[in-house]
Amino acid sequence: METTLSSATKTVIIGGGRPTVIIGERINPTGKKRLAAALQAGDLTLVREEAVAQMAAGADVIDVNVGAAGVDDVILLPKAVRTVMEAVDAPVSIDSPNSDALKAALEVYQGKPLINSVNGEERSLESILPLVKEHGAAVIGLTMDENGIPDDPSRRLEIAKRIVARAEELGIPRREVIIDCLALTVGADSKAASVTLEAIRLVKQELGVNMTLGASNVSFGLPNREALNSAFIAMAIAAGATCPIVDPAKARQAILASDLLLGRDDFAVRYIKYYRQQQKT
Amino acid sequence: METTLSSATKTVIIGGGRPTVIIGERINPTGKKRLAAALQAGDLTLVREEAVAQMAAGADVIDVNVGAAGVDDVILLPKAVRTVMEAVDAPVSIDSPNSDALKAALEVYQGKPLINSVNGEERSLESILPLVKEHGAAVIGLTMDENGIPDDPSRRLEIAKRIVARAEELGIPRREVIIDCLALTVGADSKAASVTLEAIRLVKQELGVNMTLGASNVSFGLPNREALNSAFIAMAIAAGATCPIVDPAKARQAILASDLLLGRDDFAVRYIKYYRQQQKT
Numbered sequence: 186m187e188t189t190l191s192s193a194t195k196t197v198i199i200g201g202g203r204p205t206v207i208i209g210e211r212i213n214p215t216g217k218k219r220l221a222a223a224l225q226a227g228d229l230t231l232v233r234e235e236a237v238a239q240m241a242a243g244a245d246v247i248d249v250n251v252g253a254a255g256v257d258d259v260i261l262l263p264k265a266v267r268t269v270m271e272a273v274d275a276p277v278s279i280d281s282p283n284s285d286a287l288k289a290a291l292e293v294y295q296g297k298p299l300i301n302s303v304n305g306e307e308r309s310l311e312s313i314l315p316l317v318k319e320h321g322a323a324v325i326g327l328t329m330d331e332n333g334i335p336d337d338p339s340r341r342l343e344i345a346k347r348i349v350a351r352a353e354e355l356g357i358p359r360r361e362v363i364i365d366c367l368a369l370t371v372g373a374d375s376k377a378a379s380v381t382l383e384a385i386r387l388v389k390q391e392l393g394v395n396m397t398l399g400a401s402n403v404s405f406g407l408p409n410r411e412a413l414n415s416a417f418i419a420m421a422i423a424a425g426a427t428c429p430i431v432d433p434a435k436a437r438q439a440i441l442a443s444d445l446l447l448g449r450d451d452f453a454v455r456y457i458k459y460y461r462q463q464q465k466t
Numbered sequence: 467m468e469t470t471l472s473s474a475t476k477t478v479i480i481g482g483g484r485p486t487v488i489i490g491e492r493i494n495p496t497g498k499k500r501l502a503a504a505l506q507a508g509d510l511t512l513v514r515e516e517a518v519a520q521m522a523a524g525a526d527v528i529d530v531n532v533g534a535a536g537v538d539d540v541i542l543l544p545k546a547v548r549t550v551m552e553a554v555d556a557p558v559s560i561d562s563p564n565s566d567a568l569k570a571a572l573e574v575y576q577g578k579p580l581i582n583s584v585n586g587e588e589r590s591l592e593s594i595l596p597l598v599k600e601h602g603a604a605v606i607g608l609t610m611d612e613n614g615i616p617d618d619p620s621r622r623l624e625i626a627k628r629i630v631a632r633a634e635e636l637g638i639p640r641r642e643v644i645i646d647c648l649a650l651t652v653g654a655d656s657k658a659a660s661v662t663l664e665a666i667r668l669v670k671q672e673l674g675v676n677m678t679l680g681a682s683n684v685s686f687g688l689p690n691r692e693a694l695n696s697a698f699i700a701m702a703i704a705a706g707a708t709c710p711i712v713d714p715a716k717a718r719q720a721i722l723a724s725d726l727l728l729g730r731d732d733f734a735v736r737y738i739k740y741y742r743q744q745q746k747t
Contacts, residue, residue: 371726372734378727382704403727407734408741409719415693416700416723423663423701438690442697445652446659446684453653453688460689 186360188323188395188428190246190276191296197245197276199363199428200395204444204455206428207437208278208299208397209244211235212265214253221253224261229268236272242433243459247273248301249290250280258286263293270295278325278430284312291320299323302365305330305344310351317352323361324352325397328384334367336376338383341366345388363395363428364388368417372406378417382424389425396426400436415439423447467641469604469676469709471527471557472577478526478557480644480709481676485725485736487709488718489559489580489678490525492516493546495534502534505542510549517553523714524740528554529582530571531561539567544574551576559606559711565593572601580604583646586611586625591632598633604642605633606678609665615648617657619664622647626669644676644709645669649698653687659698663705670706677707681717696720704728 188199199206212235214221223231236247247269251261258281269277270293279290280301287300302325303313317324326348328334328341335341345364352362366384369377381403385396403417404410418429418436422443429436437459445456469480480487493516495502504512517528528550532542539562550558551574560571561582568581583606584594598605607629609615609622616622626645633643647665650658662684666677684698685691699710699717703724710717718740726737 371729375726375732375734376729379729382727408738409744412696412719412723413726413737415696416720417727419697419700420704420724420727423704438693439697442693443701445656445694446663446698446701448652448657448660451656453656456694457689463690 186393186395188360188363189297190299190323192270192274192276193295195274195276202449204449205422205426205440206245207243207433207440208246208248208428208430209236209239209242209433210248210399210401210430211239211432212248212269213250213280214256215250224251224253224265225255227261229265232265232268233272236269236275239433240273240275243437244275244433246276246278246299246428248278248280248430250301252281252283258283259289262286262290266290267293282309284316287313287316291316291322294320297321297323299325299363301325302327303348304328305347307331310348314352314355314357317361318355318357323363324357325363325365326352327365328367328388334369336380338380338387341380341384342387342391345384345392345394349392349394359392359394363397364392365397365399368398368400368402368421370405370407371403371413378403378420382420385421385424385426395428398426398429400426400429400431411435419443419446467674467676469641469644470578471580471604473551473555473557474576476555476557483730485730486703486707486721487526488524488714488721489527489529489709489711490516490520490523490714491529491680491682491711492520492713493529493550494531494561496531505532505534505546506536508542510546513546513549514553517550517556520714521554521556524718525556525714527557527559527580527709529559529561529711531582533562533564539564540570543567543571547571548574563590565597568594568597572597572603575601578602578604580606580644582606583608584629585609586628588612591629595633595636595638598642599636599638604644605638606644606646607633608646609648609669615650617661619647619661619668622661622665623668623672626673626675630673630675640673640675644678645673646678646680649679649681649683649702651686651688652684652694659684659701663701666702666705666707676709679707679710681707681710681712692716700724700727
């Protein structure tokens with residue numbers, strides 16, 4: 186199944202056996218004091234810089250989240266989205282839990298964006314899916330609801346099915362829903378990653394949709410995070426994740442290796458090109 | 467399913483949801499000029515050093531292969547196996563295509579070894595399996611036969627089934643057969659790794675046996691081999707490989723990360739212990 190995103194000048198296609206699409210995660214103030222302070226001051230210089238740097242590091246889509254204490258994201262999210270559109274030609278993932286902020290940002294966006302995100306809660310389905318329909322966007326569906334994030338992979342699948350069914354009822358094709366089976370840290374629960382991987386396999390098998398994942402969550406609180414993140418990215422892509430949300434500077438090598446191993450990089454062209462670029466820097 | 471190996475003083479159990487068992491690959495002169503020259507001179511100093519170094523790096527089982535031009539392995543293999551038994555307490559994987567050399571080495575071995583290997587060829591089945599039976603050993607079964615290594619995962623499964631069936635006819639329990647679905651380089655064929663991974667999934671599902679893999683073959687001829695090997699190890703362990711043959715100094719981090727992600731390392735005890743050891747060195 187293929188999901189198409191676009192900017193004013195560029196189209197990105199996710200899925201259909203193509204190489205993994207990288208959604209750059211870095212424009213998000215969670216855990217980033219300097220970015221949070223800049224956003225609180227209304228300064229979008231760092232947003233622009235992070236957009237450009239992530240493209241250089243291999244991002245295909247740029248996620249934009251400006252949610253920090255004291256930020257009015259109805260005002261700031263559209264400004265940040267415009268800043269990213271001016272700086273780079275990648276499609277944008279517009280990231281907010283606030284439907285008013287999403288609405289304001291969707292009104293300035295040129296192209297077909299990704300909306301990040303809807304979840305299985307009734308009020309989320311009711312407020313976000315109509316925006317997806319109205320703007321002809323794609324949307325990330327998180328496998329959580331009023332009762333939180335289920336421990337049971339088959340219950341994550343049930344939420345994914347509910348989101349897809351509700352989207353289809355509104356006339357949003359299934360291909361526009363990108364499911365996120367939610368990575369939690371194995372530092373807190375040693376079954377956390379295996380539950381997510383099993384949910385990915387089930388969603389692939391039952392729904393066949395594209396899937397994203399905030400892969401680096403898996404190592405939160407643990408040392409040597411990149412080794413864990415790399416192994417998890419490889420497992421998640423092999424299981425069916427097609428467009429993880431990651432820091433491209435850290436995750437690209439594991440993603441290119443995974444694509445090569447899964448037969449999505451004939452003659453290792455992309456892998457070897459990346460290696461040569463790294464040798465030069 | 468569990469496979470037990472032992473030395474005179476130590477038992478290693480493979481499978482049953484336990485952490486991945488590392489078979490150290492380095493005592494093998496293929497591509498190692500210095501080791502080949504030492505073996506040709508009958509000098510086993512390097513064999514001893516590699517056994518000790520691999521144990522320090524996290525090996526659980528030591529593979530011993532002395533096959534080099536001009537070496538009489540009927541004479542040298544038992545000597546090398548004895549050298550390893552004296553140097554370390556790990557069980558040994560006795561590695562030769564020559565049944566006379568295997569026989570000579572089995573006669574000196576103390577404990578329950580792994581025999582590396584039998585394959586689906588009639589003459590291999592006929593010469594190796596009786597040795598497995600006679601010595602109460604476990605054996606690695608390679609998914610290849612008279613026609614070479616099949617491109618089709620289901621044909622690799624067929625060979626695995628044939629090896630298991632022939633073993634069972636001789637009274638060798640299925641748990642004593644460790645299947646190797648054979649990793650070939652993606653540098654030559656971009657489908658090579660995905661065929662192997664699919665074969666691993668099929669063998670796990672249909673036979674449920676333990677599985678090994680010479681994981682580093684996957685990157686032969688390509689740059690930045692460790693990134694590919696690490697991603698492949700993660701995918702292979704997630705698919706069902708339980709005792710890969712690797713260089714422990716290079717592969718252990720990816721294996722420990724994979725075990726933690728698959729719920730085989732409660733409280734991340736092994737992963738954090740490894741990290742602390744690395745910090746000290």
